[in-house]
Amino acid sequence: MLKVLVISDEAEKRSPLFESSKFGFYTQDSKQEGNLYDIALLDLDIEGWQGRLLELRGRMPVVAFSKPDIKIAVDAMKLGACDFLEKPLTVAALDHAISKHRKKILTHKHGFDEIIGTSPAMQEVFSLIKKAAVSESNVLITGESGVGKEPVARAIHRWSPRKEKSFMTINCSAIPDTLLESELFGFEKGAFTGANYTKRGILELADGGTVFFDEIGDVSPLFQTKVLRVIQEGEIMRIGGMRYIKVDVRFIAATNRDLNVACLRGTFRLDLFYRLNVINIHLLPLRERIEDIPLLVRHFIKKHAPKRKDILIKGISDDAINILMNYPYPGNVRELENIVERAVSLANSPEILPSDLPAFMLEQLPQKGITTQKFRDAIRAFEKEIILSALSDSGRNISKAASALGIHRQQLQRKIKDLKIAT
Numbered sequence: 001m002l003k004v005l006v007i008s009d010e011a012e013k014r015s016p017l018f019e020s021s022k023f024g025f026y027t028q029d030s031k032q033e034g035n036l037y038d039i040a041l042l043d044l045d046i047e048g049w050q051g052r053l054l055e056l057r058g059r060m061p062v063v064a065f066s067k068p069d070i071k072i073a074v075d076a077m078k079l080g081a082c083d084f085l086e087k088p089l090t091v092a093a094l095d096h097a098i099s100k101h102r103k104k105i106l107t108h109k110h111g112f113d114e115i116i117g118t119s120p121a122m123q124e125v126f127s128l129i130k131k132a133a134v135s136e137s138n139v140l141i142t143g144e145s146g147v148g149k150e151p152v153a154r155a156i157h158r159w160s161p162r163k164e165k166s167f168m169t170i171n172c173s174a175i176p177d178t179l180l181e182s183e184l185f186g187f188e189k190g191a192f193t194g195a196n197y198t199k200r201g202i203l204e205l206a207d208g209g210t211v212f213f214d215e216i217g218d219v220s221p222l223f224q225t226k227v228l229r230v231i232q233e234g235e236i237m238r239i240g241g242m243r244y245i246k247v248d249v250r251f252i253a254a255t256n257r258d259l260n261v262a263c264l265r266g267t268f269r270l271d272l273f274y275r276l277n278v279i280n281i282h283l284l285p286l287r288e289r290i291e292d293i294p295l296l297v298r299h300f301i302k303k304h305a306p307k308r309k310d311i312l313i314k315g316i317s318d319d320a321i322n323i324l325m326n327y328p329y330p331g332n333v334r335e336l337e338n339i340v341e342r343a344v345s346l347a348n349s350p351e352i353l354p355s356d357l358p359a360f361m362l363e364q365l366p367q368k369g370i371t372t373q374k375f376r377d378a379i380r381a382f383e384k385e386i387i388l389s390a391l392s393d394s395g396r397n398i399s400k401a402a403s404a405l406g407i408h409r410q411q412l413q414r415k416i417k418d419l420k421i422a423t
């Protein structure tokens with residue numbers, strides 16, 4: 001059953017209307033987990049509806065309703081409402097509007113925020129994101145490079161009660177240890193030569209929000225100790241500082257390394273690993289969820305198409321999609337995006353063709369062609385053999401041969417013609 005979030009002062013008064021419908025209606029204070037609705041009904045007669053609309057529209061289709069007022073209806077549609085209904089609402093109008101947007105609701109389910117994925121593995125990731133968002137536990141996101149660890153971290157923050165506060169990323173592999181410390185903790189004026197002002201670090205700036213340690217597996221043991229301390233004590237000291245400052249941050253970390261192995265080797269602190277790995281979200285490499293490729297490709301075509309001023313690239317041929325689905329993507333989604341971006345800039349027709357793909361991908365094609373051809377040939381040869389044998393057993397009686405083979409007479413006749421078998 002579709003879950004409909006109703007945002008209205010009058011929701012209580014309207015409940016008979018909502019009960020009489022075939023959808024599940026929830027008011028905001030029904031204390032459902034915040035993110036689990038399929039569509040929203042937003043009353044434009046409430047204060048601050050614009051804010052609510054902006055907040056909801058990226059997550060689900062929003063049907064607006066109000067007293068008849070063309071101007072408000074137009075404003076709501078401009079701000080991203082997908083439909084507008086006039087008060088008083090009727091069961092028929094509600095059913096109609098919600099059913100009309102059913103398709104949109106389903107496509108929303110093909111992704112989550114900006115993250116595309118229909119594979120069972122990604123659906124599982126989406127539900128973990130929702131669970132992680134409403135909990136305060138630290139999260140460790142694992143997976144090969146380019147699988148989309150950062151968008152997952154952002155989605156957790158955006159769906160969490162901390163969403164109004166900042167989300168700060170520290171790229172641990174890009175910054176040397178000493179800089180990492182001053183970035184993270186800040187420093188007091190005079191702490192070292194050149195520190196001629198006081199600087200607040202990321203942990204202080206993110207107070208109330210989320211800090212994302214990207215590539216946490218790459219940091220030194222000394223730095224690990226410092227991070228562990230912050231997580232355990234919830235306080236920091238600026239470099240050169242004299243006192244601890246309380247900070248309230250939620251930690252999300254990501255790594256493409258296997259931290260279990262790193263812990264065994266002694267290069268990663270086991271206690272830090274436990275502190276971070278309260279919730280683990282693992283992202284599969286793209287080659288293990290190839291059903292996500294067509295949607296990702298379409299998503300990236302749409303994203304990069306505006307760069308072409310001469311032609312509008314609208315889609316991609318089946319052949320080209322096939323090639324894209326048969327490549328192992330060592331660089332995962334990042335690599336796929338690069339390939340699509342390049343194809344969008346090269347294409348000479350509104351449709352991306354195999355010739356717009358990198359040469360190394362095409363080289364695999366003839367081989368694949370040969371193997372499929374061989375496979376088909378083998379099947380045809382096999383079919384021909386058993387049909388010939390059934391025909392000879394039945395004394396060339398087609399009906400008898402068909403029943404011996406367990407297929408219909410017409411089916412056998414079609415096969416005989418198709419395989420050019422002499423009768």
Ligand SMILES: Nc1ncnc2c1ncn2[C@@H]1O[C@H](COP(=O)(O)OP(=O)(O)O)[C@@H](O)[C@H]1O
Pocket residue numbers: 114115116117143144145146147148149150151296299333334337
């Ligand atoms: N499922 C996805 N849907 C849409 N974009 C994605 C998806 N996964 C990855 N991307 C994009 O691919 C690129 C690489 O992802 P990123 O998070 O940087 O990889 P990593 O896992 O190495 O941190 C980013 O631009 C990201 O937005």
Ligand SMILES: [Mg+2]
Pocket residue numbers: 146149150214
């Ligand atoms: Mg990354």
